[in-house]
Amino acid sequence: MSEKNVFSLQGKRGLIIGLANEHSIAYGCAQVLSQQGALMVLSCVNEKAQQFVAPLATALDAPLISCNVEDPTAIANLVAQAAEHLGQLDFVIHSIAWAPMTDLHGRVTDSSSEGFLRAMNISCHSFAQLAHLCEPHLSPQASLLTMSYLGADAAVPHYGLMGPVKAALESMVKYLATELGVQGTRVHAISPGPVPTRAASGLEEFDVLMQKAQQRSPLHRLVTLEEIGNLAAFLISDASSGMTGQTLYVDAGYHIVN
Numbered sequence: 001m002s003e004k005n006v007f008s009l010q011g012k013r014g015l016i017i018g019l020a021n022e023h024s025i026a027y028g029c030a031q032v033l034s035q036q037g038a039l040m041v042l043s044c045v046n047e048k049a050q051q052f053v054a055p056l057a058t059a060l061d062a063p064l065i066s067c068n069v070e071d072p073t074a075i076a077n078l079v080a081q082a083a084e085h086l087g088q089l090d091f092v093i094h095s096i097a098w099a100p101m102t103d104l105h106g107r108v109t110d111s112s113s114e115g116f117l118r119a120m121n122i123s124c125h126s127f128a129q130l131a132h133l134c135e136p137h138l139s140p141q142a143s144l145l146t147m148s149y150l151g152a153d154a155a156v157p158h159y160g161l162m163g164p165v166k167a168a169l170e171s172m173v174k175y176l177a178t179e180l181g182v183q184g185t186r187v188h189a190i191s192p193g194p195v196p197t198r199a200a201s202g203l204e205e206f207d208v209l210m211q212k213a214q215q216r217s218p219l220h221r222l223v224t225l226e227e228i229g230n231l232a233a234f235l236i237s238d239a240s241s242g243m244t245g246q247t248l249y250v251d252a253g254y255h256i257v258n
Contacts (some may be wrong), residue, residue, distance in 0.1 A: 006238040010037035013086040014236070015079070015134070017043040017067060018095030018147075019053050024197050025147055026095040027056055028225025029232045034060045037237030038091070038235055039081040043067045045096075059088050069096065069126035070118075076133055083137040090139045091236040094130055094146040097123040099201050103161045105204055111161050119161055124169045131176050131187075141184045143236045146173065148189040148247055158204040171245050186244040188235050192228045193217065193251030218253035 018026035019042045035137050041061045044053050050066045057064035067078040103115030152160035152166035170189050177187040194210045214222050231250045234240055249255045
């Protein structure tokens with residue numbers, strides 16, 4: 001009798017939100033998971049984005065649904081369609097972040113209440129909303145993943161408003177892990193090093209941030225979307241069944257020297 005491969009994703013089914021283009025972390029995760037046998041439903045922000053990313057979803061043989069997370073009805077519709085298509089959810093990957101440009105480029109001290117609340121709602125509380133709506137459809141030992149950044153733990157120049165928002169997101173992970181653990185659900189944050197995504201391009205002097213990370217990280221390079229996807233695959237697999245509530249870095253070791 002052959003032993004079960006705990007690293008296998010064959011038969012795993014899940015939802016990935018945040019597909020923006022071929023450089024997005026969501027797409028990097030989707031590629032790796034698809035290659036390892038997982039089935040998924042993908043989501044992008046709106047119908048305008050859908051026409052540009054539809055070929056990516058088609059290549060992965062995955063349905064694509066638009067969802068603006070500021071609309072609770074849209075999130076509920078997304079989860080309902082994903083559950084109907086997949087039957088159950090073994091994993092959910094939340095890979096979205098946004099803040100108004102004025103607030104993002106200014107001092108946190110000067111941030112507007114409206115801008116801060118929108119950034120928090122889109123980038124942080126949407127993860128809780130997603131968990132709430134997905135909960136009835138989660139399989140035993142399902143995994144919920146979100147994306148953070150070093151700026152949640154350290155004051156990174158030009159990361160601004162997103163620092164406190166990501167700090168809240170990492171705290172959210174701990175609370176969701178505590179509350180959902182009774183049913184076997186595991187919750188984690190992945191904290192990648194800087195990668196040139198569309199969201200990251202909104203940061204001031206992002207090229208300087210990438211250069212610094214490359215120079216100072218112990219591996220002296222940036223990480224790839226595939227490496228981020230590999231970590232997501234591990235956290236979704238049964239090999240990580242004893243882990244929950246953590247923020248795991250995939251940043252070439254930069255977080256230990258910053």
